Amino acid sequence: MKRRKNKQANAIAILWFEHHIDSFKTSFKRNITNPLSFAFTVFMIAIALSIPMSIYIIFSSVQQLTQHWDNDKQITLFLNDKVSLTQAQSLAKNIINNPFILNTQVINKKQALEDFKQQMGMNALSADLPDNPLPHLIIVEPKTAVSDIQSLQTLEAELKNIKQVQLVQFDLLWFQRLQSILDVINRIQWIVSIVLLSAIALIIANVIRWEVSARHSEIEIIKLAGAADAYVRRPFLYSGLWLGLAGSLLSLLIVLLCTWLTQLTTTQLAALFGSDFKLSYLTITQSLLIVVSISFLGILASWIAVSHKLKRYT
Amino acid sequence: MIRLQNICKRYPESGEVLSQVNLQLDDGEMCFLTGPSGSGKSTLLKIIALIEQPTRGKLYFEQKNVTAINKARISNFRKQMGLVFQDHRLLNDRNVFENIALPLRINGFNPKDIPRRVRAALDKVGLLNKEKAKPISLSGGEQQRVGIARAIVHRPRLLLADEPTGNLDPALSEDIMQLFVDFNQVGVTALIASHNVNLIQRFNKRILTLDNGQLA
Numbered sequence: 001m002k003r004r005k006n007k008q009a010n011a012i013a014i015l016w017f018e019h020h021i022d023s024f025k026t027s028f029k030r031n032i033t034n035p036l037s038f039a040f041t042v043f044m045i046a047i048a049l050s051i052p053m054s055i056y057i058i059f060s061s062v063q064q065l066t067q068h069w070d071n072d073k074q075i076t077l078f079l080n081d082k083v084s085l086t087q088a089q090s091l092a093k094n095i096i097n098n099p100f101i102l103n104t105q106v107i108n109k110k111q112a113l114e115d116f117k118q119q120m121g122m123n124a125l126s127a128d129l130p131d132n133p134l135p136h137l138i139i140v141e142p143k144t145a146v147s148d149i150q151s152l153q154t155l156e157a158e159l160k161n162i163k164q165v166q167l168v169q170f171d172l173l174w175f176q177r178l179q180s181i182l183d184v185i186n187r188i189q190w191i192v193s194i195v196l197l198s199a200i201a202l203i204i205a206n207v208i209r210w211e212v213s214a215r216h217s218e219i220e221i222i223k224l225a226g227a228a229d230a231y232v233r234r235p236f237l238y239s240g241l242w243l244g245l246a247g248s249l250l251s252l253l254i255v256l257l258c259t260w261l262t263q264l265t266t267t268q269l270a271a272l273f274g275s276d277f278k279l280s281y282l283t284i285t286q287s288l289l290i291v292v293s294i295s296f297l298g299i300l301a302s303w304i305a306v307s308h309k310l311k312r313y314t
Numbered sequence: 315m316i317r318l319q320n321i322c323k324r325y326p327e328s329g330e331v332l333s334q335v336n337l338q339l340d341d342g343e344m345c346f347l348t349g350p351s352g353s354g355k356s357t358l359l360k361i362i363a364l365i366e367q368p369t370r371g372k373l374y375f376e377q378k379n380v381t382a383i384n385k386a387r388i389s390n391f392r393k394q395m396g397l398v399f400q401d402h403r404l405l406n407d408r409n410v411f412e413n414i415a416l417p418l419r420i421n422g423f424n425p426k427d428i429p430r431r432v433r434a435a436l437d438k439v440g441l442l443n444k445e446k447a448k449p450i451s452l453s454g455g456e457q458q459r460v461g462i463a464r465a466i467v468h469r470p471r472l473l474l475a476d477e478p479t480g481n482l483d484p485a486l487s488e489d490i491m492q493l494f495v496d497f498n499q500v501g502v503t504a505l506i507a508s509h510n511v512n513l514i515q516r517f518n519k520r521i522l523t524l525d526n527g528q529l530a
Contacts, residue, residue, distance in 0.1 A: 012422060014425075015422050015424075015425070018425060019419070022419075217403070218405055218407075220403075221403050221404075221405060221416075222416065222420065223389070223392075224363070224365070224392065224397055224403075225392065225397075225416055225417045225420050225464075226389050226390070226391075226392035226393035226394075226395075226417065226420055226421065227389060227420045228386060228389045229385065229386075229389075231420060314364065314365060314385070314388060
């Protein structure tokens with residue numbers, strides 16, 4: 001008895017599996033028999049999807065660049081003229097005790113002048129100077145953990161309070177501007193993604209609704225033969241899956257192509273600014289994640305569309 | 315097997331189509347349902363097949379009230395019946411074999427058994443050589459026989475047919491009706507709606523006459 005029950009359960013499982021394979025094949029065949037409308041829909045999905053993906057690529061490339069800058073965000077302290085080299089050195093040791101600071105380095109004013117001359121090629125000019133106009137410098141390197149604007153501002157204020165310090169040079173404003181631009185791009189990226197993902201879901205749902213209408217008499221016959229809703233729904237879910245899968249794969253191809261085409265010129269442009277900026281490609285994990293989630297979105301959209309339509313059939 | 319108790323059906327557009335219909339169909343019985351067009355034959359069959367809900371009254375299937383069961387149970391209930399329509403309702407994008415195999419696939423028959431059962435059903439309706447044909451290439455009588463093969467392939471307990479000979483010539487019509495009689499002889503309960511009184515009187519079965527929504 002028990003064995004018979006097991007056997008029956010196995011048979012049902014095999015059947016269920018076979019209907020899945022069957023639905024998978026028939027939904028694919030339907031796409032093949034109607035290639036133009038399938039291709040149109042897939043292209044629409046792919047284009048809609050490639051827009052947020054491109055924004056993401058630009059955003060993450062720029063962010064990578066700023067992370068690189070983050071690492072060498074240095075604060076330069078110009079000391080008073082009267083501060084001697086030894087005083088400067090002990091001051092540098094004091095500053096290092098600050099929990100936000102990783103390292104300090106004293107730059108002798110003689111050495112600073114030499115560097116300046118070399119950089120500017122102004123040997124002749126500075127030779128005329130009666131004495132060295134530069135003060136001693138301390139280069140302060142904050143810890144990498146200190147990267148948000150507020151703590152940097154606090155640190156800057158603290159350093160300004162030291163009485164031997166005449167001037168604190170740190171381009172916080174520029175950093176701030178860059179951060180807020182990135183924030184804006186990030187926000188735009190989210191909004192565009194949500195809008196276009198909804199558009200993709202609507203495109204798929206609409207195609208499936210249309211398909212359900214086109215198969216009205218078939219659904220009626222199948223329902224009259226005693227099919228449950230799940231049985232009727234299954235081929236349509238696979239249609240949704242096919243659309244999502246094909247659309248996301250095509251969008252990856254489009255984005256890959258666009259990145260590659262832009263890569264050459266951006267690298268050239270960046271080189272002119274002395275930067276090694278590069279558009280980054282999507283990683284395999286990211287690509288896989290996109291394909292899986294858009295395929296899932298396709299199934300979900302068609303589920304909603306079919307279920308809504310199936311209410312009319314008894 | 316089937317019992318209708320005070321069944322009424324009212325459509326908002328056309329008023330009362332069935333009023334106070336009481337009917338009992340015993341296990342293994344065969345019964346013809348006749349009456350002029352518009353008398354409510356189709357509506358009565360639709361109510362028994364749970365395609366339509368009655369406005370009032372109760373429908374019993376094997377002593378169980380099935381008048382207001384949910385969708386999932388409707389599909390289980392339908393698996394026990396075979397439906398034949400006047401317009402055949404075949405799937406034109408699939409061949410005869412696939413059309414007949416449909417109820418088997420839906421009912422979860424073992425895929426290995428499907429070809430054997432489909433051919434047995436085709437044999438009964440005399441279309442064994444047409445399994446690869448598309449329905450559209452068949453004559454009206456042949457299409458109707460495919461429809462009947464589809465209705466009986468999964469050995470339903472109840473066979474409902476709505477004007478199965480509506481578009482066929484007299485000789486073919488008699489053949490088709492004889493098919494239903496044959497199925498009934500092997501134990502299938504059958505209810506056949508037909509307006510052709512001359513035809514159904516030849517079979518010596520119970521005849522129910524609907525007139526103006528009431529059983530005479």
